[in-house]
Amino acid sequence: MQGVSDHPSGGAKTPLRRDSLQQQIYERLRNGLVSGAFLPGETVSSRGLAQSLAVSAMPVREALTRLTAEGALELTSSRTLRVRVLTPADFDEVTTIRVELEGMAAERAAGQVTEEDVARVRALHGDLTAAAETADADRYLAANAAFHSGIYAAARWPLLLSMIQRLWLTVGPSIRASVPDHLHMATSMRFHDAAVEAIGARDAEALRAAIVGDIETAAKDIRAFLAEEAGATD
Numbered sequence: 001m002q003g004v005s006d007h008p009s010g011g012a013k014t015p016l017r018r019d020s021l022q023q024q025i026y027e028r029l030r031n032g033l034v035s036g037a038f039l040p041g042e043t044v045s046s047r048g049l050a051q052s053l054a055v056s057a058m059p060v061r062e063a064l065t066r067l068t069a070e071g072a073l074e075l076t077s078s079r080t081l082r083v084r085v086l087t088p089a090d091f092d093e094v095t096t097i098r099v100e101l102e103g104m105a106a107e108r109a110a111g112q113v114t115e116e117d118v119a120r121v122r123a124l125h126g127d128l129t130a131a132a133e134t135a136d137a138d139r140y141l142a143a144n145a146a147f148h149s150g151i152y153a154a155a156r157w158p159l160l161l162s163m164i165q166r167l168w169l170t171v172g173p174s175i176r177a178s179v180p181d182h183l184h185m186a187t188s189m190r191f192h193d194a195a196v197e198a199i200g201a202r203d204a205e206a207l208r209a210a211i212v213g214d215i216e217t218a219a220k221d222i223r224a225f226l227a228e229e230a231g232a233t234d
Contacts, residue, residue: 021055026063028053033072033083034168035142036176040085044073072169083173088227094171095219099212101164102152106195106211109154110204117154118200124150125196132185140185141176147192151199151211175218178225188214 029049032038046064050057064081067073074084086094109117124147131140145168152161191214198206 022059022062025049025053025055025059026066029063029067030072030165030169031142031145033067034145034165034172035138036172037138038083038173039177040083040173042083042173044081044083067169070166070169084170086170086174086226087230088223091171091174091219091223091226094167095215095223098164098167098171098215101160101167102148102215103208103212105152105155105157105160105164107204107208108157108160109151110199110202110207112156113154113199113202117150121147121150121154121199122196125192128192129189132189135182135185137176137181141172144188144192145172148211151195151207154199171222174222174226178222184218184221188218191217 038044044064046057046061049064050060053060064073068075068081072084073081076082113121124143128140128143128147131143148168149161149165152164155161191210195207195210195214198210
C-alpha cells in the first residue's frame with residue numbers, strides 16, 4: 001500500500017506557511033483525498049502525517065477530525081482511522097446526488113461565466129489533456145478535480161460548491177482505486193472536450209449534459225469495482 005510520505009498531498013514538497021497551519025494541513029489532505037492520493041481502507045495516523053509534513057501532531061489531529069466529520073474518514077472497531085470504504089449502495093447515493101448538484105452547478109455556471117472564467121477553464125482543460133495523453137493516473141485525477149472545480153466555481157454559489165467538494169472527498173479514493181486506465185481517460189476526455197466547448201459558448205444545456213455524462217459513464221466502472229470488492233470480502 002502506498003505510504004503517507006509517498007502521497008503528493010502528504011509530502012513536504014511545498015513548505016507550509018505558519019499562518020493558518022491547521023487550515024493548510026486540512027486543505028492538503030482534502031486535496032489528496034479528492035484526487036485519489038489516498039486509497040479506500042488506507043490507515044492514516046496523525047503521527048505519521050505530522051512527521052511527513054514536519055509539523056506537530058495537534059493541527060494534523062484537528063484536520064483529521066474535520067475530515068472524519070465530513071465523511072471522508074472513518075473510525076474502525078480497533079480505533080484506528082482509515083479512509084472511508086464505500087459500499088455499492090453508498091456509491092449509488094453519492095452518484096445520484098452528484099448528478100443533481102454538479103449538473104445544477106454546470107448549468108448555472110454557463111449563465112454566469114466571464115471571459116476570465118472561460119480562460120481559466122480552458123487552461124485547466126489543457127492540463128487535463130496533457131495528463132490524459134501521458135496516461136499518468138495521479139496527474140490526471142488531480143487535473144480532473146481542478147477542471148471540474150473550475151467549472152463549478154464559475155456558478156458563484158459557494159454553498160453549492162462546498163457541497164460538491166464534500167461529495168468528491170467521499171468518492172475520490174474509490175475513483176483512484178478503480179480507474180482510470182488509458183481507455184477510461186480517453187472516454188472521459190470526450191465529455192471534458194464537450195464541456196469546455198459548451199462553457200465557451202455559454203450553452204447551459206450542453207454543459208450540464210457533458211458533466212452528467214462524465215459522472216454517469218465513469219460511475220459504471222467504479223460501481224462494478226466496488227461490487228467486486230464487496231463480494232470478495234463477504
